[in-house]
Amino acid sequence: MPPFRLPANSEPNTDKCGNGKRRSIDDNLPGERRSVAAMSDSRPSRGANGEINKLYPIDRAVHEWYRFVLSFPPHLVRHYLERFGIQSDHRVLDPFCGTGTTIVECKKLGIPAVGVEANPMAHFASQVKTDWSPDPDGLLEHACQVANAASSELESEGIEDDPLPLFRGIGQNSHARLRTLPRESQTLLLIDSISPLPLHKTLVLLDCLNQHRDERYYRHELLALAKALVCSISNLHFGPEVGIGPAKPDAPVIAPWLAVVHAMADDIRGMHGISDVPVEVYRADSRVIFAQHRRRTTFLVMFSMSCLTTGLWKPHRPARPTACWSWP
Ligand SMILES: C[S@@+](CC[C@H](N)C(=O)[O-])C[C@H]1O[C@@H](n2cnc3c(N)ncnc32)[C@H](O)[C@@H]1O
Numbered sequence: 001m002p003p004f005r006l007p008a009n010s011e012p013n014t015d016k017c018g019n020g021k022r023r024s025i026d027d028n029l030p031g032e033r034r035s036v037a038a039m040s041d042s043r044p045s046r047g048a049n050g051e052i053n054k055l056y057p058i059d060r061a062v063h064e065w066y067r068f069v070l071s072f073p074p075h076l077v078r079h080y081l082e083r084f085g086i087q088s089d090h091r092v093l094d095p096f097c098g099t100g101t102t103i104v105e106c107k108k109l110g111i112p113a114v115g116v117e118a119n120p121m122a123h124f125a126s127q128v129k130t131d132w133s134p135d136p137d138g139l140l141e142h143a144c145q146v147a148n149a150a151s152s153e154l155e156s157e158g159i160e161d162d163p164l165p166l167f168r169g170i171g172q173n174s175h176a177r178l179r180t181l182p183r184e185s186q187t188l189l190l191i192d193s194i195s196p197l198p199l200h201k202t203l204v205l206l207d208c209l210n211q212h213r214d215e216r217y218y219r220h221e222l223l224a225l226a227k228a229l230v231c232s233i234s235n236l237h238f239g240p241e242v243g244i245g246p247a248k249p250d251a252p253v254i255a256p257w258l259a260v261v262h263a264m265a266d267d268i269r270g271m272h273g274i275s276d277v278p279v280e281v282y283r284a285d286s287r288v289i290f291a292q293h294r295r296r297t298t299f300l301v302m303f304s305m306s307c308l309t310t311g312l313w314k315p316h317r318p319a320r321p322t323a324c325w326s327w328p
Helices: 057-063 074-083 101-109 120-129 136-156 196-211 218-233 254-270 286-293 305-309
Strands: 091-094 113-117 236-238 242-244 279-283 299-303 323-327
Touching: 057 074, 057 101, 057 254, 074 101, 074 299, 091 101, 101 113, 101 120, 101 279, 113 120, 120 218, 120 279, 136 196, 136 218, 136 254, 196 218, 196 254, 218 254
Parallel strands: 091 113, 091 299, 113 279
Antiparallel strands: 236 242, 299 323
16 A cells, blocks of 8 residues: 555545535635624524534534534524624633533634543644644644554555445455454443444554654544544444444544544644634533632533433423523
């Protein structure tokens, strides 16, 4: 397989999470902070909840690095920020920030924000999505090195990561032993959510990521792998709820991962000039952390009412902020 090189403006693949053709970052954001009031096109139109809850193409940058079914769409965050007249001298708190829609959107708009999230994976996604400090060229270069290392490792085992579709899963790795997860990790997965060969290739890539670990890029590269796993490597299927789709005996791993890293690098490049907006993310129980911020400045507190009834959330309910107020 030819080595992975720094891509020359290639577009990331379309995948089932909607990571389709991306608009240029220039279509998305100006290279300077803009006031919320300037975004008058952000008002959600009346329509079906399904439409209202969709991620607009214009909002893909950063938000798309990792989202989950509970995420509400960035344009609704903008709408509420505008309605409450929130500007860069305010601060917004999302006490149940999930994968960070509110705090990412605030950062894009130059508004300081605080997010609190109890779930480790969602917290990790929020943290990474609000860190635009990596050098985009360095990130891509490092990811290409990791990709080449993983590709060589697979080839030495007689495995091609991305064979022609007709040959996927056929004659691959008839001799080598496929890597598996430790039993305790295995039990956390939905049964059949990933086929053995794609899992093996993912574990090889993860191993290479750890061997070539560079703290400047590691967390972004890991989140990119999580995104690629959920969106194209695994057998997961997204309807109104997450389920298992038809099993894929084989699926490319390295190229989809690299495509996500590439998109991240593009987005970071486009955020030049606004990466210093202060955004904090805490992994904590928001009932406890509230006390720490009470003494500071005025907040807009924004979250979905369904968060108050965690465990009772129904996927057909609109995922959008239903509670906003100025506090204290
Ligand atoms: C509906 S999701 C939020 C989605 C978010 N608005 C977004 O767009 O990504 C609710 C989140 O609240 C988190 N959560 C529930 N109880 C919590 C608590 N006591 N403290 C912190 N986070 C909590 C859950 O882990 C979940 O990620």
